[in-house]
Amino acid sequence: MLKVKALICEHVNNPIGLGCLKPRLSWQIESDNIYVFQKRFQLQVAINPAFEPLLWNHFSYSEQSILFPYEGPPLESGQRYYYRVKVWAQGAGDTEPEESEWSEIGFWEMGLLHEQDWKAQWITVQERSIHEKFQTRAPFAASKCFSVEGKVKKAVIYATSLGLYELELNGQRVGDAYFTPGWTDYNDRVQVQAYDVTSTVREQHNRITATVGEGWYSGYLGWQKRKDTYGNTNALLFQMKISYEDGRSELICSDSSWEETSCAILMSDIYNGEIYDARLEQQAAEHRFLNERKMMQVAPFPLSHLVAQENEPVRVMNRLKPVELIWTPKGELVLNLGQNMVGWLEFKVEAPEGTVLNLVHGEVLDQQGNFYRDNIRDAAQQITYICSGKGTEIFRPHFTFQGFQYVKLEGFPAGVAIEDFTGVVLHSDMATIGLFETSDPKLNQLQHNIVWGQKGNFLDVPTDCPQRDERLGWTGDAQIFARTASFNMNSASFFRKWLKDLAYNQLENGAVPFVVPDVLKGTFADNMDQTTAAWGDAAVICPWTIYQCYGDKQILAQQYDSMKAWVDYIRAQGTEEHLWDTGLQLGDWLALDSEEGSYFGATDGTLVATAYFAYSTHILAQTAKLLNRYTDYNTYQSLHEGIRSAFANRYFDDAGKLTSNTQTAQVVALHFGLVPEKYKKQVVQELVRLIEKNDMHLDTGFVGTPYLCLVLSDNGYTDIAYKILFQKDYPSWLYQVERGATTMWEHWDSIKVDGSFWSTDMNSFNHYSYGSVGDFMYQNIAGIDVLEAGYKKSRLAPKPPVNLTSAHGKLETPYGEVAVHWEIVNEEMRMTVHVPHNTTAEITLPGVLEPDALQQTITKQYPSIQYPPGNVPQELAGKSGSPGEQAIFELSGDHELTFTVGSGQYTFQYKYNQRLNNID
Ligand code: BGC
Numbered sequence: 004m005l006k007v008k009a010l011i012c013e014h015v016n017n018p019i020g021l022g023c024l025k026p027r028l029s030w031q032i033e034s035d036n037i038y039v040f041q042k043r044f045q046l047q048v049a050i051n052p053a054f055e056p057l058l059w060n061h062f063s064y065s066e067q068s069i070l071f072p073y074e075g076p077p078l079e080s081g082q083r084y085y086y087r088v089k090v091w092a093q094g095a096g097d098t099e100p101e102e103s104e105w106s107e108i109g110f111w112e113m114g115l116l117h118e119q120d121w122k123a124q125w126i127t128v129q130e131r132s133i134h135e136k137f138q139t140r141a142p143f144a145a146s147k148c149f150s151v152e153g154k155v156k157k158a159v160i161y162a163t164s165l166g167l168y169e170l171e172l173n174g175q176r177v178g179d180a181y182f183t184p185g186w187t188d189y190n191d192r193v194q195v196q197a198y199d200v201t202s203t204v205r206e207q208h209n210r211i212t213a214t215v216g217e218g219w220y221s222g223y224l225g226w227q228k229r230k231d232t233y234g235n236t237n238a239l240l241f242q243m244k245i246s247y248e249d250g251r252s253e254l255i256c257s258d259s260s261w262e263e264t265s266c267a268i269l270m271s272d273i274y275n276g277e278i279y280d281a282r283l284e285q286q287a288a289e290h291r292f293l294n295e296r297k298m299m300q301v302a303p304f305p306l307s308h309l310v311a312q313e314n315e316p317v318r319v320m321n322r323l324k325p326v327e328l329i330w331t332p333k334g335e336l337v338l339n340l341g342q343n344m345v346g347w348l349e350f351k352v353e354a355p356e357g358t359v360l361n362l363v364h365g366e367v368l369d370q371q372g373n374f375y376r377d378n379i380r381d382a383a384q385q386i387t388y389i390c391s392g393k394g395t396e397i398f399r400p401h402f403t404f405q406g407f408q409y410v411k412l413e414g415f416p417a418g419v420a421i422e423d424f425t426g427v428v429l430h431s432d433m434a435t436i437g438l439f440e441t442s443d444p445k446l447n448q449l450q451h452n453i454v455w456g457q458k459g460n461f462l463d464v465p466t467d468c469p470q471r472d473e474r475l476g477w478t479g480d481a482q483i484f485a486r487t488a489s490f491n492m493n494s495a496s497f498f499r500k501w502l503k504d505l506a507y508n509q510l511e512n513g514a515v516p517f518v519v520p521d522v523l524k525g526t527f528a529d530n531m532d533q534t535t536a537a538w539g540d541a542a543v544i545c546p547w548t549i550y551q552c553y554g555d556k557q558i559l560a561q562q563y564d565s566m567k568a569w570v571d572y573i574r575a576q577g578t579e580e581h582l583w584d585t586g587l588q589l590g591d592w593l594a595l596d597s598e599e600g601s602y603f604g605a606t607d608g609t610l611v612a613t614a615y616f617a618y619s620t621h622i623l624a625q626t627a628k629l630l631n632r633y634t635d636y637n638t639y640q641s642l643h644e645g646i647r648s649a650f651a652n653r654y655f656d657d658a659g660k661l662t663s664n665t666q667t668a669q670v671v672a673l674h675f676g677l678v679p680e681k682y683k684k685q686v687v688q689e690l691v692r693l694i695e696k697n698d699m700h701l702d703t704g705f706v707g708t709p710y711l712c713l714v715l716s717d718n719g720y721t722d723i724a725y726k727i728l729f730q731k732d733y734p735s736w737l738y739q740v741e742r743g744a745t746t747m748w749e750h751w752d753s754i755k756v757d758g759s760f761w762s763t764d765m766n767s768f769n770h771y772s773y774g775s776v777g778d779f780m781y782q783n784i785a786g787i788d789v790l791e792a793g794y795k796k797s798r799l800a801p802k803p804p805v806n807l808t809s810a811h812g813k814l815e816t817p818y819g820e821v822a823v824h825w826e827i828v829n830e831e832m833r834m835t836v837h838v839p840h841n842t843t844a845e846i847t848l849p850g851v852l853e854p855d856a857l858q859q860t861i862t863k864q865y866p867s868i869q870y871p872p873g874n875v876p877q878e879l880a881g882k883s884g885s886p887g888e889q890a891i892f893e894l895s896g897d898h899e900l901t902f903t904v905g906s907g908q909y910t911f912q913y914k915y916n917q918r919l920n921n922i923d
Contacts, residue, residue, distance in 0.1 A: 005101045006033040007088045009819075010109030014496050014553070015315065020114035020161065020197025022311025024078060027070040027557070028086060030106060031819045032840040036094030037907030039840040041066050043100070044090045048075055052085045052108050068841050069554055069793055069817040080120045081159065081244060083112040092840070095905070114197050114311040115161050115242070121306050123242040123256035125165075126299040128263050134270040134278070137383070139223075139230075142216035142402060144266035145239060145299050149255050150207050154248040160198045161244075165189060165304060166237030167218030167402045172203045172211050180316030181429055182404075185463045186219045187500070188520040189233040191507040192310045195240075204245065211255070212264060213239050216271045216402030223274050224522040226380065226472045232522050238302045240309075263297040271402040274382035274472050276364075279398065281391035282356060313500035315432040317463055319346070323426035328419075331373045336412045338424055343408040343746040343769050345459035345469040346429040348386070349399040352415065356392025360414045361385060364407035366470060366768040370758045374411045377763040382472040399427055406459060406470025406769055408745065430458045433492035436815035439777070439785055442808045445731070448740045450780065454491050456747040456771035461488070464501050464520065468749065468767035475518040476501065479538035479589070480772050483709050485545050487777035489552040490787075490814060498549050499558055505542055506565035513572030515539035534572075535589045536612035537706050542569040543619040547626065554793020554817055559626050570623050570639065573616045581642070581649030583612035591667040593750055594704030595734055600762070604704040606667040610654050611706050614671040617646040621676070650677045659685050666693050667707030673718065674710040687718045699726045700734055709775035716783050716802065724783070725804040728776065736776060747774040785812020786823050790845060793817045799836050800847035800901075801825050805917055818842045832915035840906040847901045852914040854900055860913070861902070 009031040012018055032041060044067075048059040059075025068090070078084065087108050091100035115121060131140040160177060162170060163184040170177035177198050184194040215238070216222075221231045241257040267283040270276075326341035338348070343366055352360065364384040365376035376384070384405045388398050412419065439450045460466045465481035465488075466474045481501070488494045501519065508521040514532035517523055519541075527533050546562040549555055559566075577583050590611045594604025624639035654662045654672070659682035661668045669690035672678050678686045694700070703711050715724035731737045734751035742754050749770035750761045760766055782788045786801025794816035801810065801823055809826040819839030826833045838844040851857050898916065 004035065005039075005090070005092055005103040007031070007090055007103050007106035008033050010086070010088065010106055012086075012109065012111040014493065017110050019083075019112040019159075019199060020195065020311050021111050022114050022116070022313070024116070025072040025074065026111055027072045028088070028109075029069040029071070029817055030088045030090075032068065032090060032092055034092065034094055034840055036097070038905030039092050039094035040905070041068050041090050041092045041841050044068070044088060046071065046086065046088050048073065048084055048086045050082060050084060054085065054087065058084070066841065070557070078113050078116070080113055080116045083110055085110045112197070114195060115309075118306045118309075121240075121242060121309070122254050123240050124258045125238040125240050125302040125304040126257045126259070126261055127236055127238040127302040129297065129300055132269075137270055137272060137275050139270050139272045139275070140217055140221070140237070142214055142266055142268045142271050143237070144212055144214045144264045145257075145261045146210060146212045146264040147255065147257075147261045148208065148210045151204055151209060151245060153251065155201060155204050155245055156248045157246045158200045158204045159244050160200055160241065161195050162198070162213070162239070162241045163193050163195045163309065164213075164215050164237065164239045165193065165234060166215045166220045168213055168215045168239055169401060170198070170211065170213050170241075172200055173205055173209055175203055177203070179318050181319070182218070182317045182402075182463055185312070185314070185316065185500075186520060188504045188507050189220055189308070191308065191504070193308050194312045195309050196312050196316065200243070211241070211243070213241060214266060214268065214401065215239050216268065218273065218402050219520075222272045222402075223472070225475065225526065227526060228381065229522075236302060238304055240306075257299070259298055259301050261299040263299060268401055271400065273403050273474065274384070275403070276383050276385040276387070276405065277400040277403050278387040279400070280389040281396055281398070282389060284391060313503070314463070314496040317429050318432040319427055320430055320432065320458065321426075321428035323428060325421050325424050325426065328421040331368070332371055333373045335374050336415065336419070337368070337374050338410045338412060338421070340408050340410070340426045341745070342426070342455065343406070343459070343744075344426050344428050344455070345406045345462060345769070346404055346427045347399045348405070348407075348410050349397065349425045349427050351395055351397050351423040352388075352390060352419075353395050354390045354392065354416045356390060358390040358392070358414060358416070360388045360390065360412070362388075363411040363413070364405040364470075365409045365411070366407060367754070368409060369760070374409060378471065378760065378766040378768070380471045380763070382470065384470065404429060404462065404469070406468065428458060429462060431461050431463055431497050433461065433494055433497055434815070435491065436493050437490040437781065438811065438813040439490075439781055441784060441810040443806065445737050445740050446729070446780070446807075449736050450777065452740065452744055452746050453487060453771070453774035453777040455745060456769060456774045457484070457488055457491055459746060459769045460771050461492070461494070461497060464504075465497075468770045470769060471767060475522065476504075476520060477518050477538065478505070478515060478541035479535075479592070479705060480770070482537065482541035482544045483705055483775045484771045485548040486552070487775050487781075488771075489548060490777060490781045493553070493815075495549055495553040495555055495558075498545050499555075499561070502545055502558070502562050502565070506562060509542070509565055509568055512575070513568035515542045515569055531587065535587055536573075536583060536608075536615040538589065539569055539572075540615045540619050542566055543622050547622045551789050551792050554795065556629065556792070560630060563626065563630060563632075566619075566623050566626060567635070570616075570620050570642075573612075573619070574642065577613075579649065581613075581645040582609070582653060583616045584609035584653075588612050589705075591665070591704035591706040594665070594667060594707065595702040595751060596665050596667075602765070604665070604667060604706070605663065606665045606706070607654075607663045610661070610663050610668055611671060613646065613650050613653070614675045614677055617643060617650060617677055618675040620646060647677055651679050655679070655682060660689070661686065664689070664693070665707075666690060666697075666701060666711065667703045669693065670703065670707045670710050670714045673714045687720070690714070691720060691723060694723060694727065699723070700730055701727050702734065705772055708773055709778070712776060712779040713782070716779070721783065721802050724779070728779075729804070729806060736773065744768070747771050781812055781814070784810050786825075786847075787812045787814055787821055794821055794839075795842050797821050797838065797842065797844040798847075799823050799838075799844050800849070801834070802849055803827060803917070816842075827915055827917075830915055831912060833910070833912050835908065835910045837908045838904060838906045843903055843905050845901060845903050846909075847899050848911055848913070849899055850915045850917055851898050851900050852916045854898070857900060857911070857913045861911070
């Protein structure tokens with residue numbers, strides 16, 4: 004039975020408040036058949052679910068089933084559009100395409116598209132109290148009462164703020180998003196959220212309350228105690244449209260008729276935490292306005308910067324039960340969450356009125372088992388709660404988040420119990436799309452740590468760390484981790500939004516700032532561009548990664564000018580056109596091959612810079628080609644050639660040795676294709692030698708680490724890649740696991756072998772960069788990789804490590820699930836793969852002991868499949884393994900069998916020989 008399922012609009016299921024004028028629609032195909040390809044489709048759009056009249060009725064003889072743009076009549080503000088899809092698809096044995104039923108109905112709803120749709124005004128308060136110690140402005144609350152006369156058909160709120168806001172309608176929290184309106188460069192754009200509140204509006208009396216805090220807009224950002232990055236006045240913008248059954252509609256808008264109300268939050272700052280006086284809460288709950296009436300003031304902020312929400316909002320994603328409540332040797336009461344996490348500690352308490360509770364958040368205990376927070380630097384990460392004394396009180400903070408595993412509790416009453424606490428985990432609500440599991444619990448823990456590093460650092464923007472006084476969008480960290488991130492969660496919209504800020508923050512000369520949104524402006528010397536290779540290259544590598552992983556070509560078009568500006572910037576930097584041998588280079592940041600305690604690795608920073616120059620230029624040329632910009636394609640192709648030869652001249656000596664004799668130098672030269680063919684073998688062997696010299700351990704930093712294992716594996720040394728990956732002693736990934744890590748550490752030696760810490764200076768226990776090895780694990784152990792953008796064609800080629808007996812990898816691609824499961828039992832390989840419809844996969848079976856016997860088996864798998872002449876899907880025609888043809892399977896390498904299949908689930912069972920697979 005052929006079916007259409009999983010309707011998605013702009014990467015989201017039934018979005019509301021959409022801003023794009025040509026939303027792109029995706030769907031998946033379900034069928035019992037194999038080798039199923041979509042031949043044509045019909046797409047209908049209407050403004051009601053009965054699809055009468057039709058707004059757009061589109062037929063297309065196309066295989067495209069993801070990100071198909073709406074091209075019908077112009078879309079209108081606030082309107083909901085329904086859509087459905089039907090496909091004609093042909094599978095194995097079909098003589099002609101089968102027609103599906105209509106899909107279930109999906110919808111999208113537009114936000115306010117034009118400035119003139121806004122009748123609301125920005126409002127703010129006259130005065131704010133300033134917290135003495137932190138010098139922060141207290142959040143404010145504003146309320147409006149309104150009555151509803153008639154039967155409500157629909158009520159939608161559009162809201163945003165300069166600062167962070169939360170809304171309550173009739174005492175109920177509006178929506179499930181936190182940290183709204185999200186972090187963009189507010190000088191460029193401020194996102195608007197839409198909420199359907201039809202079921203919360205009451206007949207007659209209603210009351211809406213908004214609370215607004217400083218957030219990223221005016222709170223502390225960066226380690227230099229700077230605030231007011233975007234302005235010093237927080238403000239709210241609110242517009243609600245109530246549509247009645249009888250056709251009338253009315254607007255409730257923020258304006259000077261709103262009144263300031265009591266707010267129990269006395270201080271709330273992203274880094275420093277929150278102070279909350281629950282004694283003031285009652286006033287608000289009783290709808291009491293301030294003793295002295297204070298009306299809100301209209302603020303003269305523009306409406307021209309408003310855009311619809313662009314990525315998935317931050318939501319509560321997990322709720323964790325703490326694992327222990329202990330008294331430390333110092334006599335402090337400390338709660339252990341058992342997981343380094345980001346969000347809040349929610350608690351329940353019963354204590355007399357005025358009792359002051361303090362919760363101080365830290366990541367680790369020190370060697371003596373005492374609470375430790377020196378690595379958090381100047382971020383107070385403290386919650387202070389003053390009890391109302393009215394029975395059981397439950398609290399969670401508002402405009403702040405904490406990165407922590409341990410919480411020091413002060414002032415809690417004697418009966419405090421572990422059950423009174425819950426870790427509330429918050430991050431951008433990206434769909435989990437990847438699964439990676441093996442027979443090795445330690446490796447599984449590493450995967451867990453990588454995923455939790457991602458959870459903790461994907462809170463609306465990709466951050467370096469979530470706890471100390473940074474939490475900034477360091478471009479290098481994001482670039483390094485983007486591919487792994489895109490395996491674990493659907494990060495398409497997340498990066499799309501952030502990359503817009505990157506482009507906006509790019510300097511006129513194309514330089515990409517260290518952090519995006521750029522809040523470090525003015526931190527460094529005026530004559531510095533505040534950029535460096537591998538960091539600024541996020542401008543090129545991130546859009547390319549998103550395109551590869553999700554087939555979203557639009558992101559390349561969106562970022563093209565920014566990508567090009569970055570490459571042109573580099574081109575103007577060097578002492579000659581094809582080198583980047585000037586300026587500040589962070590290079591192989593935190594590598595272990597330089598002196599103890601240094602942040603800079605031993606690899607020549609200009610070698611790294613020129614290598615990235617080549618890589619970004621290569622990607623830019625490929626992008627230009629995809630976007631049909633052939634002049635640019637030619638320009639950057641030849642620039643790339645020029646950089647390659649300049650690299651060879653500058654960084655190789657006559658004997659074919661790289662000028663930096665480090666693991667990272669060999670790795671980047673190989674990974675970015677910069678080693679002249681004649682030296683290739685030698686460079687690979689040098690890398691192996693350096694690893695052997697280091698007792699089969701890595702010593703790479705931010706630049707070498709992501710590619711080290713990939714390069715080894717791509718060059719015939721998968722066995723050595725696995726040796727490094729499975730090391731358990733320092734320095735290695737599993738050393739952290741052995742030490743009880745639950746997220747990724749910033750340094751290989753964040754906790755040293757003797758148990759002491761790396762300096763307090765910069766020592767995060769939740770830094771995802773070294774988690775970038777996740778990409779290698781998915782690609783090599785599970786064996787899942789992309790061959791054609793969006794997994795239109797996958798490569799399924801696991802390389803089983805000797806110490807594993809099974810691995811299971813799954814990835815929800817835009818077309819559906821790609822999966823590989825392998826298991827070795829008594830020298831027999833059992834491997835099952837799943838290939839989604841409308842795609843193909845190149846499968847490589849490893850360690851085949853008797854290839855001929857296996858070829859027989861595979862051929863026999865499709866005895867009845869016959870395509871009528873001319874109907875063999877183009878991408879399979881003439882290729883080995885097409886059903887109905889004489890199956891010829893290529894022996895790639897000595898004992899690997901490679902062939903291409905269409906959609907379906909396939910199981911292979913054969914005599915397996917690990918040694919033949921050359922991995923031991
Ligand atoms: C951040 C890094 C970042 C680095 C660059 C650090 O403070 O945490 O991850 O990339 O600075 O200098």
